[in-house]
Amino acid sequence: MKNFFSRTLLLISLLIIGKLGFAQGDTLRFDRYKDFVNSVTHVFKDNHPELSFFKFRVFPSNSPINIYDLFKGNGTDSAINFSDYLSLVNLLEISNYNEEGNVNLDSLTNNLITSKLNKPSVTPISLSFIEYSSFDDTIVDKEILGFSNGQFAETIIPGYYPFKKGKLFASSALNEVFQSSPINFMLNDTFILSNIADRIDSIYIDFADGNGFVPIIKGINYPVSYDTDGQKKIKVALSAYGQQYISSFTIIDSSHVFIASRNSAYRDRK
Numbered sequence: 218m219k220n221f222f223s224r225t226l227l228l229i230s231l232l233i234i235g236k237l238g239f240a241q242g243d244t245l246r247f248d249r250y251k252d253f254v255n256s257v258t259h260v261f262k263d264n265h266p267e268l269s270f271f272k273f274r275v276f277p278s279n280s281p282i283n284i285y286d287l288f289k290g291n292g293t294d295s296a297i298n299f300s301d302y303l304s305l306v307n308l309l310e311i312s313n314y315n316e317e318g319n320v321n322l323d324s325l326t327n328n329l330i331t332s333k334l335n336k337p338s339v340t341p342i343s344l345s346f347i348e349y350s351s352f353d354d355t356i357v358d359k360e361i362l363g364f365s366n367g368q369f370a371e372t373i374i375p376g377y378y379p380f381k382k383g384k385l386f387a388s389s390a391l392n393e394v395f396q397s398s399p400i401n402f403m404l405n406d407t408f409i410l411s412n413i414a415d416r417i418d419s420i421y422i423d424f425a426d427g428n429g430f431v432p433i434i435k436g437i438n439y440p441v442s443y444d445t446d447g448q449k450k451i452k453v454a455l456s457a458y459g460q461q462y463i464s465s466f467t468i469i470d471s472s473h474v475f476i477a478s479r480n481s482a483y484r485d486r487k
Contacts, residue, residue: 260368270350274313299392305345306345309347319411328408329408344420350382361379394469398473404435417455449468449469
């Protein structure tokens with residue numbers, strides 16, 4: 218299953234190429250599959266400079282499914298943890314044709330360090346809300362990709378746009394294991410990674426503490442306590458474009474064990 222995604226995308230690409238009219242003597246060679254797809258996708262970028270996040274620029278090695286298919290925000294996506302979220306942000310950065318914007322792993326980690334220095338007791342929550350492009354379902358039949366003189370070229374069809382838009386939504390606390398209570402969560406603009414942040418209407422979070430979804434005001438501290446230790450699944454609901462997007466992430470609360478251990482050590486010293 219590890220290479221299923223790559224084989225599937227290769228098949229799609231070969232279907233496109235199979236409809237090309239290769240001239241006599243044309244040669245097609247790429248040492249790496251990724252180089253081949255980058256060559257194809259850059260053709261479209263040259264003709265469509267508005268493209269930014271593009272689905273097929275990422276190649277996960279440990280999953281048969283593209284990240285843009287894993288985090289649709291439809292309420293059925295798997296919960297993510299802190300380390301996996303950092304990996305996701307890295308892949309989102311790779312998928313972006315444009316260097317501008319705040320979807321950047323180095324910026325995220327630097328901002329996290331700054332935040333912890335200024336507010337060591339506060340744990341930021343980060344959201345990734347991305348509008349991305351992928352190939353339209355009709356691209357193979359339209360035969361818009363050609364190959365001649367050793368390079369790919371797009372055939373421009375008046376009135377036809379070869380891409381469709383999609384949305385990705387994921388979230389995570391920027392820490393995973395908590396040994397003190399309450400846990401102080403906060404969301405601010407620094408940790409909202411998005412190319413459509415201005416379209417966000419509201420954000421609600423269910424901290425899995427029994428209080429359900431609460432409206433989130435950016436920059437406000439939300440102290441949360443749990444009755445028991447263990448993994449907690451926190452849900453985030455975001456409204457934009459007249460729709461609701463839902464993601465979830467996990468944390469581990471071990472504050473009760475930590476407090477009990479600390480009290481026991483104190484008694485032993487006495």
